[in-house]
Amino acid sequence: MTTSEALEHHGALSYLEERGRYGGILGWIFSTDHKRIGILYLVSTLFFFFVGMSLGFLMRLQMLSPHGELFKNADYYNALFTLHGVVMVFLFIIPAIPGSLGNFFMPIMIGAKDVAFPRLNLLSWWLYVMGAVIALASLFGSGLPDTGWTFYAPYSLRTHADVPMAVFGVFVLGFSSILTGINFITTMHRMRAPGMGWFKMPLFPWALYATSWVQVLATPVLGITMLLIFVERIFHVGIFNPAMGGDPLLYQHLFWMYSHPAVYIMILPAMGLISEMIPTFAHRTIFGYGAIVWSSMGIALLGSLVWAHHMFTSGLSDAAATVFSLLTFLVAVPSAIKVFNWTATLYKGSIALEPPMLYALSFIFLFSVGGLTGLILGALALNVMLHDTYFVVAHFHYVIFGGAAFAFFGALHYWLPKMFGRMYNRSAAYIGWALLFTGFNLLYFTMFVLGVMGMPRRYAFYLPRFQTSHVIATVGSWIMIAGILVVFTNLIVSVFKGEKAGENPWGGVTLEWQIPSPPPTENFLEPPTIPEKAYDFEGAFAS
C-alpha cells in the first residue's frame, strides 16, 4: 500500500495539509501539533543560523589584514563577535536540535501522539521568539553590544551597550529551554506506547532525555546569573563588581555552571542523531546500546561538574584547578566510549554511504578532533598557554559546529523525506557536503595553528606575523559558506519540488519509518508495532 493510499484509506490528512482551528500562517504559529512546532523551530533556528553565519563571514573578512580589512574601529568587530556568539549559541545551537527534530521525532519514535503538554510546547516556541526579539532589540539601545556572548563582569557592568536588555532576552530564552526540557522528560515518562520499555527506546529519545535533565537543572543558574547582572546594573548593588565589594570570579562560576553544561545541551542530542543514522545506513543494530545510553547519562552528570575548566587562569585556587582538570579528563571517557561503539557498529554492517551517513561519519572525525583538542586544553600546563587564544575558538567550533551542527545537517538529510515526503538531489547533497567539509577544516584547523602561535581571540586587529594563517582561514570560510549555500538550496528546493520519497527510503526500523511520509496529524493510523528489541534489523528483515 503506498502512502497516499494509506492516507486515503484512513481518511487522514498529513500534518502539512490538516487544517486546524486556523488556516494559513496562523495555523502554524498557533498550532499545538508537535510536528508543526518542530517545523517552526526548524525555520526559526535556521534563520538565526544564517544570521550568525553572515556575521561570522564579516568577522573573517575583517581578519584579512592586520589593521582590519573592514573596520578601523574595533567597536564594529566587537559587536560582530558578540552577536555571532549570542545568536549561534542561544538562538541556534541550543534550541535547534531539541526544538526542531526533537519535537518532531521524539514523540513518534516512542509511539506517542504528541508531547505531554502540547500547549506548553507552543509557549516554549513563543518564549523563544520573544527572547530573540528582546535580545535583538538591545542592539537599538544605548550602544553596540560589545561584551562577547559571555557577558563577563565587571566589563559588562560598565559598557555603554544595552546589557540589561540583552541579558533579559537570554533570561527569557532560558525559560523556553527549561519548559522544553520539562515537557520532554514528562513525555518520555508518561507517553511511551504500550510495549515501548525504557530500554527499547531509540537512542535519540534517550539522548534528549539526558539533555532535558541538563536543561531543567542547569538553565535556572543562567536565569539567576542574568538576573543578578540586571540587578547590579539597574540598582547598583555590588555583586560582581569589585569596586563595589563584589567578586568578578563569582560571575564566571555562575556563568559557566550553566554554560558548560550547555555545551552538552548542544552535543548530546547530536550524539543521539548519530546513533540513529549509523545503524540505519549500516543496516544492523547499534553496537553497545546500553553503553551508549549510560554514557549519555554519564556525560550529563559529569558534564555538570567541570565548569571551572574555563577559569584555570583566572586566579582560581590551585586545589580547585586540579580537581576541575581531573574531572575534565574523566568526562572525556563517556564520549570516547560512544565513538568506539559507533565505529564498531560499522563492523559487519551493510553500509550505504548516503549523504546522511557521510555527515555521521564526518561527525565522528570532527568531534574526535574537537574532543582530543579538549584534552590539550584540559591539561593545566597547556591551558595556561592556550587559554583565550584561537586554539579555544577552533576547539569549540570543532565540537559544536563539526559535531552538533554536522549531525544536525546530516539528520536533516536523513529525515527530510519523512518530514516532507520528498527526496533531495543526491549529487547536490554530496557536492555541498564536500565543500562544507573542506572549507570547515581549512577554516578551523588553521585556527589551531594560530592559537599555538599565540594569537589571542577577540582581536579586531593583530600582529602581522599572524596574517598568512588568517588569510587561509578566511578563504576556508568562503569555501565553507559556498557549501552551506549548496546544502540548503538543495534541501529547500526539495521540500517543494523534490521527488516523492516513500515511507521508508533508507530501510530504517525505528517507529517513524512505519508511518506515512509526511506523517498524519495523529502520527499513527494504527497502533504501532513495537519491535522486540531496539534497532532489530534481523527481525525486521526476516519478516
Place this chain on the structure above:
Amino acid sequence: MNPASTTLTESVSHVFIYIVALSALFLVGITATMIYFVVRYSRSRNPRPKDIHGNVALEATWTIIPTLLFLSMFYFGWTRWERMREVPRDAMQVEVTGRQWSWSFKYPNGKVSSELRLPIDTPVRCDLRSLDVIHGFFIPAFGVKEDVVPGKHNFAWFDPTELGTYDLLCSSYCGQGHPLMMARVVIMPGDKFKEWYSTREAASGPAHGELLYKTKGCIGCHSITGIRIVGPTWKGLYGSEVTVSTNGQTRTVKADDDYLKRSILDPNADIVQGFPPSVMPVQKDLTAQDVSDVIAYIKTLK
C-alpha cells in the same frame, strides 16, 4: 610555541607533544578503522549484515585503556603546572598594572616603565593588578598567561633564557582597545639591565610628562603619531582649534594650557567632537605638577 625561551616552556612542550601524539594516534586509528569498515562492508560487498549487539570485554577495554591514558595526560599537565605555580624565592618582583588599554610596570626600586625590561636568566615574579576590568597578562613566546582581575592578587612567574624582544598581549577581552593593549618585553644582559635599572627618570618637565603618558594609561587611547585610537591624537594638538561639545553645546576652543588641564582633570566638561563621552577615565592620581608636565610634553608634539 617557542620551546626554549624560558626553562618552563621546555617541559611544557613535552606535555604538549605527549598529548598531541596520543591524540593523533587515536584519530588516525579511528578514521582508518572507519574507512576500512565502510569499504569492506559496503552494501555491494556485504549485502547481508549481521546484528551484533555488543561485547562486554571490548566495552571494558575501551573504557579502561582510555581512562588510564587520560589520567596520565592529567598527571603530566598537572605536575608541570605545579612548577609554574611555585615561584622561586629569589625571584625579582615586578608589579604589573593593566588598565584600559595599556600596561605599566613598577620595579622594586620604584622605577616605572612602559616596557617590561628584564635581565636574562633571572626568575621574575609579576604581581598582576587591574585598575578597571579583567585583562589577561599573556606573553606567547614564554607560554605565560594569567588573568589580571580587579580586586584579586594574581601572579605569574618565568625565567627568560634568551635575549630578545617579545610581545606582551592582553588575552582577556577588555573593550575597544583590547587588541592594541600591548607592551614590549625586553630581555637584556644582566649588566645592561642594571645600568637601565639604576638610571633615574626625569622628575619634571616634558620628559616626565612623556613617562606619565606611557605609564598612566594615556598611551592606550591617545597616539602621538596622528592616528586615531580611542581618543584624539596628541600630535599637533597644542594650540590647535578643537571643536567640543560643552553641556550639549558645540563650540570651538583653542587647545591652550587651560583647556588641556580641564580636559585631563574633568574629561566630561568638554567632549571632543566625534568622540564618546565617559570613556576617558577621570585622572585621580595625577598631581598638579604631573598635569603641567603632561601638557609640557603635549607641547613638544608638533
